[in-house]
Amino acid sequence: MAVVFEKTELLTDLPMHYCPGCTHGIIHRIVAEALDELGIGKTAVGVAPVGCAVFAYDYFNCDMMEAAHGRAPAVATGIKRVCPDKCVFTYQGDGDLASIGTAEIVHAATRGEKITAIFVNNAIYGMTGGQMAPTTLPGQVTTTSPNGRDVEHCGYPVPMCEMLATLSGSAYIQRVSVHDVKHVKAAKKAIKNAFAAQMENKGFTMIEVLSTCPTNWGLSPLEAVQWLKDNMIPAYPLGVFKGAEA
């Protein structure tokens, strides 16, 4: 028999610690496969965040570095400037990238750092128990917005792709989702495009991946992918915000 699908060597054999049905695992796989298929996996360097993906350094079979909360783009900047030939990426949640690390991502993008940010937006702080994030939807119930996010009091969700696409230093910016097979395949293609643009020295690249947090959304894994589709995609439209699709 011929192998149609097997785990990529760019992921380690360690069991992942994510909750059942959490789509962080799918995103790990497509990032690893994208690196592998572009032939840049062996020399790639990833930077792990603070958040549920904090142990990403154990799951990717390439060099990995851990950054302080939100500071992955700054760490990646240093690595890329010393090793300009390597593919350098960050893997960051929305609490990490769009809250405590806003300054780092904005300035990495505006400087046109030739790195790729994999931005996992699940509209909540997962690791710490489901608090409201800057990306939480209006009306969304979290442990710190028990009556739903009130925009009068807490402001509006931050559309990171739209925002960073306005900066001259950004080269490729796309928002994708992983709620079904078709979208997972499109998400992998987007990640490959971003890595390819980085290796062509085009500038800063980011792929925002809409992701689930069944545990803190209080939903089953299947309800969570449906909730993503019904609520997150209307609020965070999918598409290419900067650069040409390969």
Add this chain to the structure above:
Amino acid sequence: MASVTVNEELCKGCGLCVDACPKNIMRLDSAKINQKGYHTAHCAEPENCIACAFCATMCPEVAITVEK
């Protein structure tokens, strides 16, 4: 005829593979429990499997291998 192998110790019984299968042949086994305490998934009708790997595409644990 295809073969779908689930690494049972990695499976967390999330059911995303069951939902993704176009042939409706992935099942969670309510009689079986792995070391972590989850009901694991398996392909119940390998003779009807078309080796599309949709199940593996949605598996967050990368626990599924598909051969044909």
